[in-house]
Amino acid sequence: MGKNLVIVESPAKAKTIEKFLGKDFQVTSSFGHIRDLKKNGISIDFKNNYTPIYEVPTDKKKLVAELKKKVADSEIIWLASDEDREGEAIAWHLCEELKLSTENTKRIVFHEITKEAILHAIECPRTIDLALVDAQQARRVLDRIVGFELSPVLWKKIKPSLSAGRVQSVAVRLIVEREREINSFVPIESYRVTGIFEIKDDKGVLSELNAELQNRFKTKKEAEQFLEKCKDATFTIADISKKPTKRSPSAPFTTSTLQQEAARKLGYSVSQTMMIAQKLYESGNITYMRTDSVNLSSLAVNTAKEEILSFAGEKYSKSRHFTTTSKGAQEAHEAIRPTYLNKHTIEGTKQEKNLYELIWKRTIASQMADAEMEKTTVSINISNSNEKFVAVGEVLVFDGFLKVYMESKDDDDDENEQKMLPPLKVNTVLPYKKIICTERFTQRPARYTEASLVRKLEELGIGRPSTYAPTISTIQNRGYVEKADKEGETRKYKSLSLIKGEIKELDNTEVVGTEKSKLFPTDTGAVVNDFLNEYFDAIINYNFTANVEKEFDLVAAGKLEWRKAIDKFYKGFHPLVEDSLQNTEKKVGERVLGTDPKTGKPVSVKIGRFGAVAQIGLATDEEKPQFASIKKGQSIETISLEEALELFKLPRQVGKYEDEEMIAAVGRFGPYIRHNGTFYSLPKDLDPLKVTEDEAISIIDAKRLADKNKIIKTFTEDTDLRVLNGRFGPYISKEKTNYKIPKTQKPEELSYEDCLAIIDKEGTTKPVKKGKYAAKAKKK
């Protein structure tokens, strides 16, 4: 029916654009790529100069058929996919698959979804840029080769179903290396000196001035000597200097920065943020959420200005244009911003509202004036020493963009918090209230969070906005990395205080190294990484992507044939694959820890079929070796001989209860007590190695009581049918299937017949009960 058919990538985009174009235009979407390398096998014809073998994936067949129909009904086809490598390839695949002719097919691009931009695009169509398409083919083929040649090596040499790839393997490497940096980190201690001085103003009101000594002491002795001197020193204000300082707002959000800020400010995981953002995009509240651009359309800049003028005034407005600094950015879209900047808040779930507000604030702030501060530095001389105390204060003179938005930092360090200073004069003599030397330690590097890993990948130019979240899932699903919490350790530190001419020494403790939702490498992750590092350093090198991107750029510029680029790569890469297959033993990360004092046999750790395992003896020994699984939080890299030997102490006999043995052990679901064939979970505060007979008995009794309370009713007619009390309230259980009790009926008063009636009714409304893993299997 329509004369013109416009094909874009996203259906939400299609809806918006259709409104801008007249009746003669029908706008539809391709839902991303419609064609890809064949799913099974490498699907690259190596004998035929690396010709890719493409197919329409099954879930896209219906869509392609519909597109074909629409194309047949239209006169002119406009391909409006994004203006980047992937977008150009999408347009080309559409051409190929829909058999579009060059004369009635027009390629158009726009970077922002505004009426002007789209009408302008319609006026200057071009043809498909085949060089850019070739760059995409090179990228696609290279990734397939790397992934499908490396992974099988891992299946053979380490464990089946593992994977490797240009992006994921680098992500794992970052985490493994960081963990090793942390393990080998040796903190260096020093003594930090702070002085609290008393100051009287004109009216005689007393206030305090906090200052820090400019240098630290390496040893306790030096700190002590310093305090000795302070006993009879005079402290005089030597200098007061005031300096204006400024702070500028950050650029509007990209995918990566949105993920980081949403994690810090709202506590969302990377994938959570993307799901919420998708909702906001689909409801028309924000622009596209997968972008590497910090650019705002002129329309957005103007409306932001109007908005700022209306709620804050002229002084607060400053139009800014940001340019990207990230490597490999392709900038096919705008930054992530509210579609309508006059909407301060939106309708939706709590999470959607929160994320929207974050985006609104960040966008608005980016168009606001700098915040202005006045920084005051006061230096205090010590009469008998060349050391100097310095107090720093900062006063906000003009809030500027801080009126709406303050960016969070990963390492919130309030040690250096700057405050307002009391009024001061040069040459004033300050009596001290106390001077404290505190032992401090250098800090180990921080483990990655999901969001900080994304930032690092972006910095290295590895991965794209659409793949950050999936990459993080992949490395966790493969068992290379775990998101976990870690309890901190207590550390002792000393402090010396000088109060009223008396020096006192104190022993203090602090908890350090507490981690929440951080990424830890697993043993498999470490072994896979080391293997790849040994044989394929060229691929998991941090610069590999940057280097191949340079080649792809040459291809896109028409200066290099894509097949030549791939050939050059493959001639170097494939021999490494062959070499690693032929010249390596199986890698299980084995480490010998020492000898078992009881048997004199060697104790070792390695990756077994079911995960990390400790072993006493050798497989070649006459007697079979003993095995024990390694506990969660332990690693084959760091476990000590003592810790490994501990593992063999379980299962252990705790004692007897009702003439039956009680056995303590650690199973798949944590520590437990087994008694007479039943399992009782151990609470967190009880150690299976130390739990006593009495404690075990009380656990068994407690569980029995809870189970007794669980049963509301049983029936003589059918012992398998029971009315039970569960987590979500009372329910009926029969043959391992549970049924909801209607609110109109009281569970205590149900008769056997009532129950059967409920089962009958519920059973028809709900389909056959599926296993826990049914959904998972289907997903595949």
Place this chain on the structure above:
DNA sequence: CAGTGAGCGAGCTTCCGCTTGACTT
């Protein structure tokens, strides 16, 4: 559901980037 750690060795697994649903609890 709380175990396993050798073995016949079939037949399978896997990449990165573009896009959204269609399934249940």
